[in-house]
Amino acid sequence: MQQEITFFQRDVLKEKPDTASLGFGKYYSDYMFVMDYHVENGWHDPRIIPYAPLTLDPAAMVFHYGQAIFEGLKAYKSADGTIQLFRPEKNMKRLNDSCDRLCIPQIDESFLLSAIKQLIFTEKDWIPDGEGTSLYIRPFIFSTEPYLGVRPANQYKLLVILSPSGAYYGDQLSPVKIYVEEQYVRAVIGGVGHVKTSGNYAASMKAQEKAEANGFAQILWLDAKENKYVEEVGSMNIFFKINGEVVTPKLNGSILPGVTRDSVIELLKYWNIPVHEAKISIEEIFAAHERGELEVFGAGTAAVISPVGELNWNERSITINDNKIGQLSQRIYEEITGIQIGKKADPFNWTVKVAPVEV
Amino acid sequence: MQQEITFFQRDVLKEKPDTASLGFGKYYSDYMFVMDYHVENGWHDPRIIPYAPLTLDPAAMVFHYGQAIFEGLKAYKSADGTIQLFRPEKNMKRLNDSCDRLCIPQIDESFLLSAIKQLIFTEKDWIPDGEGTSLYIRPFIFSTEPYLGVRPANQYKLLVILSPSGAYYGDQLSPVKIYVEEQYVRAVIGGVGHVKTSGNYAASMKAQEKAEANGFAQILWLDAKENKYVEEVGSMNIFFKINGEVVTPKLNGSILPGVTRDSVIELLKYWNIPVHEAKISIEEIFAAHERGELEVFGAGTAAVISPVGELNWNERSITINDNKIGQLSQRIYEEITGIQIGKKADPFNWTVKVAPVEV
Numbered sequence: 208m209q210q211e212i213t214f215f216q217r218d219v220l221k222e223k224p225d226t227a228s229l230g231f232g233k234y235y236s237d238y239m240f241v242m243d244y245h246v247e248n249g250w251h252d253p254r255i256i257p258y259a260p261l262t263l264d265p266a267a268m269v270f271h272y273g274q275a276i277f278e279g280l281k282a283y284k285s286a287d288g289t290i291q292l293f294r295p296e297k298n299m300k301r302l303n304d305s306c307d308r309l310c311i312p313q314i315d316e317s318f319l320l321s322a323i324k325q326l327i328f329t330e331k332d333w334i335p336d337g338e339g340t341s342l343y344i345r346p347f348i349f350s351t352e353p354y355l356g357v358r359p360a361n362q363y364k365l366l367v368i369l370s371p372s373g374a375y376y377g378d379q380l381s382p383v384k385i386y387v388e389e390q391y392v393r394a395v396i397g398g399v400g401h402v403k404t405s406g407n408y409a410a411s412m413k414a415q416e417k418a419e420a421n422g423f424a425q426i427l428w429l430d431a432k433e434n435k436y437v438e439e440v441g442s443m444n445i446f447f448k449i450n451g452e453v454v455t456p457k458l459n460g461s462i463l464p465g466v467t468r469d470s471v472i473e474l475l476k477y478w479n480i481p482v483h484e485a486k487i488s489i490e491e492i493f494a495a496h497e498r499g500e501l502e503v504f505g506a507g508t509a510a511v512i513s514p515v516g517e518l519n520w521n522e523r524s525i526t527i528n529d530n531k532i533g534q535l536s537q538r539i540y541e542e543i544t545g546i547q548i549g550k551k552a553d554p555f556n557w558t559v560k561v562a563p564v565e566v
Numbered sequence: 567m568q569q570e571i572t573f574f575q576r577d578v579l580k581e582k583p584d585t586a587s588l589g590f591g592k593y594y595s596d597y598m599f600v601m602d603y604h605v606e607n608g609w610h611d612p613r614i615i616p617y618a619p620l621t622l623d624p625a626a627m628v629f630h631y632g633q634a635i636f637e638g639l640k641a642y643k644s645a646d647g648t649i650q651l652f653r654p655e656k657n658m659k660r661l662n663d664s665c666d667r668l669c670i671p672q673i674d675e676s677f678l679l680s681a682i683k684q685l686i687f688t689e690k691d692w693i694p695d696g697e698g699t700s701l702y703i704r705p706f707i708f709s710t711e712p713y714l715g716v717r718p719a720n721q722y723k724l725l726v727i728l729s730p731s732g733a734y735y736g737d738q739l740s741p742v743k744i745y746v747e748e749q750y751v752r753a754v755i756g757g758v759g760h761v762k763t764s765g766n767y768a769a770s771m772k773a774q775e776k777a778e779a780n781g782f783a784q785i786l787w788l789d790a791k792e793n794k795y796v797e798e799v800g801s802m803n804i805f806f807k808i809n810g811e812v813v814t815p816k817l818n819g820s821i822l823p824g825v826t827r828d829s830v831i832e833l834l835k836y837w838n839i840p841v842h843e844a845k846i847s848i849e850e851i852f853a854a855h856e857r858g859e860l861e862v863f864g865a866g867t868a869a870v871i872s873p874v875g876e877l878n879w880n881e882r883s884i885t886i887n888d889n890k891i892g893q894l895s896q897r898i899y900e901e902i903t904g905i906q907i908g909k910k911a912d913p914f915n916w917t918v919k920v921a922p923v924e925v
Contacts, residue, residue, distance in 0.1 A: 266594060
């Protein structure tokens with residue numbers, strides 16, 4: 208059922224931050240989209256309202272039993288002023304996959320996408336100009352019912368907030384140092400690693416803190432059962448180019464199915480570069496490096512492509528591609544970001560335009 | 567540093583619910599304890615204030631990255647009106663263990679315990695009378711900083727709320743049917759299963775829902791690596807009596823170290839009943855049943871002792887102890903609840919009295 212979205216105008220708009228000082232996730236736009244769920248009447252009362260604090264009971268179940276999921280995507284402004292999204296239907300679908308695993312009621316994907324478009328159009332002046340910038344879109348759902356028994360809640364809130372973001376890597380890509388984690392794990396088969404739920408991120412912080420204290424930018428997670436197979440890096444998926452072929456860990460139920468991951472695979476196929484999804488041991492990666500054939504990069508919404516310059520595993524450290532940006536990493540980065548901001552042709556129909564909506 | 571706890575009086579007290587209708591986690595008392603953390607000035611502003619909704623930014627990190635931990639303990643009123651807690655220092659210690667794993671700043675355990683005592687004394691009229699009832703105490707901490715980057719937050723809130731609870735099992739214990747889960751897992755070594763963080767509970771709901779749909783009260787979780795070894799049942803620890811000896815899964819980093827679990831072990835030792843902590847396969851349990859020697863019970867704060875009457879694993883179903891309460895389960899239940907409510911001697915010094923505090 209398509210519902211009417213109510214709009215509440217705010218009196219005074221916020222001052223917009225300088226593009227140069229944006230960073231990530233620090234500023235929020237003037238409006239947000241909100242919708243409520245109650246077991247008795249489903250998702251209801253969709254509205255675009257001024258960005259403002261939420262009021263929650265201290266017993267709201269999210270604080271205690273963590274039913275909380277989210278998505279992350281971006282709106283881009285092209286040179287001619289067109290606003291576009293990148294494969295947003297994949298995020299809507301994954302949001303529902305997360306709902307399913309966390310026992311949260313399903314949302315109407317096309318309705319939410321139209322609500323997001325309406326919100327973005329309302330907030331179009333918040334989309335920053337400038338190389339590498341975008342308007343980050345954060346849809347999220349959490350349980351609100353005040354109750355201390357452990358069970359799925361009967362009440363939820365869905366919000367979409369917008370945050371203008373700066374370029375992830377100033378002027379150009381720069382390779383990162385990665386620590387291969389053996390003590391802590393991110394997720395396990397049968398768990399929730401394949402969906403975007405808040406607990407995955409909370410669980411990852413301890414290892415990330417340890418890695419940073421040792422001078423590494425990110426963690427490379429291994430599988431939890433054998434501590435042997437590569438899963439993801441930080442909050443990105445990971446790709447290896449070995450001997451002219453590209454390989455990325457196969458989705459196994461504990462790896463997040465990234466939208467950028469999927470786009471990289473599609474792009475490589477389109478370019479006729481062999482690409483495989485497979486179970487890859489960290490040992491194989493180190494062996495490939497000894498043969499001198501390795502290029503490594505992460506793929507995710509935040510950085511798009513993140514070249515890896517160093518891998519440190521179990522006291523062994525390897526420098527990859529002389530700590531320089533790999534040719535393939537650079538090519539994929541330019542292609543995907545080019546499509547996202549409308550500078551390159553989009554043979555895949557990945558981009559979705561945000562046109563004026565009747566309010 | 568011991569800090570002064572500010573007290574804000576409310577104008578009108580709530581009406582107290584009927585003892586008969588209490589249930590669990592539905593009603594909250596008149597006051598709550600609150601304390602805030604900021605990276606620049608640590609934990610500060612401890613206060614007892616009227617129970618009221620919280621105000622949080624939509625970007626508050628708890629909604630997105632799930633840094634949220636909690637504890638659960640109870641206050642009991644003895645026949646002579648004495649108010650007592652059961653081993654609360656164990657909960658304070660475990661709260662800090664949870665803080666550590668989730669990158670949340672440590673709290674001053676003795677200060678928090680004194681604050682809890684002061685809150686309970688203020689709310690003493692909320693401790694229900696009547697067999698099996700208690701005042702449930704829920705301390706919890708979550709991240710409040712508005713920020714969308716993934717890292718430990720710089721701001722947190724600690725609250726303690728109180729909820730009068732009814733008897734878990736009406737008049738007497740009653741055995742429950744348990745489903746041994748093979749598809750979903752609760753936790754894995756290297757993860758967060760050994761601490762009380764919200765994400766563990768969110769992740770458990772899908773399997774619990776499936777079990778309930780099939781007529782089972784609870785899940786028995788197996789280890790995530792081999793799907794073979796017993797971990798915990800629902801949100802309790804589990805014990806097996808086999809051939810006159812008692813065994814419970816050894817704490818391995820994915821099992822929650824329950825306060826009731828520890829108390830059962832101590833009690834059995836005191837009674838000279840052999841008790842072991844060991845790695846136990848589900849296969850061994852079914853084999854023990856074939857030899858006719860099995861008694862099974864769960865142990866946790868909510869139900870104290872929960873006899874298991876049926877186990878269903880992989881299409882095999884066994885009835886335990888003729889679906890009757892085991893002698894040992896009954897004896898432990900009576901001893902622990904007797905100590906908790908001051909009806910029995912407390913040779914372990916487990917109980918802590920809540921005496922008037924200068925406000």
